[in-house]
Amino acid sequence: MDLKKYIRDVPDFPKPGILFRDISPMLADKDAWRAAIKALAELVRPHKPDLLAGIESRGFLVTAPLALELGCGFMMVRKRGKLPGATIQHTYELEYGSDTIEIQDDAVKKGRRVVVLDDVLATGGTLAAAITLLRKAGAEVRGAACIIELTFLEGRKRVDLPFGALVQY
Numbered sequence: 001m002d003l004k005k006y007i008r009d010v011p012d013f014p015k016p017g018i019l020f021r022d023i024s025p026m027l028a029d030k031d032a033w034r035a036a037i038k039a040l041a042e043l044v045r046p047h048k049p050d051l052l053a054g055i056e057s058r059g060f061l062v063t064a065p066l067a068l069e070l071g072c073g074f075m076m077v078r079k080r081g082k083l084p085g086a087t088i089q090h091t092y093e094l095e096y097g098s099d100t101i102e103i104q105d106d107a108v109k110k111g112r113r114v115v116v117l118d119d120v121l122a123t124g125g126t127l128a129a130a131i132t133l134l135r136k137a138g139a140e141v142r143g144a145a146c147i148i149e150l151t152f153l154e155g156r157k158r159v160d161l162p163f164g165a166l167v168q169y
């Protein structure tokens, strides 16, 4: 199946000059969404994860069904202030300013094999930060995957792990 047919291009969103790759048509089509999750499962299964980590917020949409498909657990990597209870944080630099992401402090036990997921890999900053945070928590991060990779931004270079994507632009 050509998954690109189910990705909508939205120019100048959320800012002028950004071409937003919208997976909503893929989510809306049961066959395309099933095909996408099955294809991601093929990419991720060789890493034998105990747990999948989804990055807020479209990463959650990808990760929850994939965890069911692979028969493993699912944990959330969220922006600061969204998770209840004690958390572990990581602050990383953006082009202007910085951002902080968090996980719950009991979300991952030491040595657990984790694979990280998101919808889109752009500059790779978010994914690299999530990997750093998970390692801080003691996870053995084995790989990462996304539905879409924006290859011209070379985000893959910032990810020091096996990385896979279903669709490249």
Ligand code: AMP
Pocket (backbone or CB within 6 Å): 018, 019, 020, 021, 022, 055, 056, 057, 058, 118, 119, 120, 121, 122, 123, 124, 125, 126, 127, 150, 155
């Ligand atoms: P980055 O840290 O630059 O790799 O940005 C990754 C995050 O921003 C991901 O969580 C994506 O959901 C989102 N993102 C960045 N660029 C785009 C884009 N062109 N289309 C859709 N989502 C994007």
